[in-house]
Amino acid sequence: MRAYLAARENDGEAPGVRLGEVEMPVPRANEVLVKVEAYSVNRGETFQLERPPAGGWRPGKDVAGLVVQAAPDGSGPAVGRRVVGHPPAGGWAEFVAVPTDALAPIPDRLTAVEAAALPFAGLTALRLLRTAGRHTGHLAGRRILLTGASGGVGHYVAELTAAAGAGVTAVSASAQRGGRLSELGAADVVHRVADAVGPFDVVLESTGGEALPLALDRLAPRGLLIWFGQASRRPVTLDFFDLLRGPTGATLRQFSYADVDGPDGPDLATLVGLTAEGRLHPEIGTVRDWSHTGEVLADLRERRVRGNAVLTVG
Incomplete structure (x- = not known):
């Protein structure tokens, strides 16, 4: 073959x-x-x-x-x-x-x-939000910042967070792509992390480089930053003393979509079901x-x- x-x-x-x-x-x-x-x-x-x-x-x-x-x-x-x-x-x-x-x-x-x-993008989005929900107790009413939002994962996150009652601010460099994220439920779309107005209960960070410290600075006290990618291909530099001046008690968590205890089949079935019902696009x-x-x-x-x-x- x-x-x-x-x-x-x-x-x-x-x-x-x-x-x-x-x-x-x-x-x-x-x-x-x-x-x-x-x-x-x-x-x-x-x-x-x-x-x-x-x-x-x-x-x-x-x-x-x-x-x-x-x-x-x-x-x-x-x-x-x-x-x-x-x-x-x-x-x-x-x-x-x-x-x-x-x-x-x-x-x-x-x-x-x-x-x-x-599969990959949907499983990542579903499990990101599941991880965030475990930290916050629930997503309804929470403010979420999503960087690198114009890829496959970002569109699923925008729609799933809106369905859960959370307000997501999506970072997308393109105005056209930002418009689609708004259609899918993003409460706000900005073109740079620096333009995002916090504080946010959860930051979903996939860009790395200079974006992560900027996003972390917009986190609420005892908030959660989930680091799930480094699309910029640039390493991150963090200063401990900047953290002291920033969000008190922040949690930084590295994320892998494969870090699950069970098989992928049930989560795939969830994604298929949501899509078939017109609730995920x-x-x-x-x-x-x-x-x-x-x-x-x-x-x-x-x-x-x-x-x-x-x-x-x-």
């Missing part, structure tokens, strides 16, 4: 990947074989491709498609069922083996393109044939895509 591989330095075929022939996956006992109809590419994966893991790793964690081989242990969906999945790797391919506990069925009202945009900035994966990776690196980027496998 055909699949995308991490490119060697001199391949020159596409930025970060090349299309090649690989062996068909052989599912383990608890895995189904999925014929991929669409997959989503995330900006974080462009960073991962710069230093790909060893051992035959192939990129791709967000897929939607059709089950063509059921799990040998009898778990999971039957052959012919449309599913969205979050495999550990290898999803940018014609077929992928996916653990049955990392799948959710797709209802007829959702397309494969919509479903493929849900994947923001899909581009849909292209999978032959354009390299171009999409370049567009993501240069921030030319609003929301999610989805590739369809013909």
Whole structure:
């Protein structure tokens, strides 16, 4: 079968990947074989491709498609069922083996393109807000600052926080992208962190560099800053004495969406259900044939895509 591989330095075929022939996956006992109809590419994966893991790793964690081989242990969906999945790797391919506990069925009202945009960005947003809710007790009435809001995660966060009764201030450098965040429920949109008027109960920070200290300075006493990315690719410098003059008793927490005790399937089902009910709207900035994966990776690196980027496998 055909699949995308991490490119060697001199391949020159596409930025970060090349299309090649690989062996068909052989599912383990608890895995189904999925014929991929669409997959989503995330900006974080462009960073991962710069230093790909060893051992035959192939990129791709967000897929939607059709089950063509059921799990040998009898778990999971039957052959012919449309599913969205979050495999550990290898999803940018014609077929992928996916653990049955990392799948959710797709209802007829959702397309494969919509479903493929849900896993990584949606799981991140859902679990960010769950983490924030544990700290604050509830989100209703809380003020939340979200940096780097124009990516796939940001659009889901804006809509989910509004639904929870929180007021989110979204930071987006683009006026056009900011307008869409307002439509999804953002209470306020600013173009720079410095323009955000605090204090905020929670800061969701994904930019790093100079943005994190500025965002931290707008935190309320005993507030929470969740650091879930460094899209600027610039390190953060913090001064302890600035913290003493800033929010008293602030909590800084590093966040990974994979830091969960259970499988991804139940949270994927939640995201699918919300989308099918019209309560969550994947923001899909581009849909292209999978032959354009390299171009999409370049567009993501240069921030030319609003929301999610989805590739369809013909």
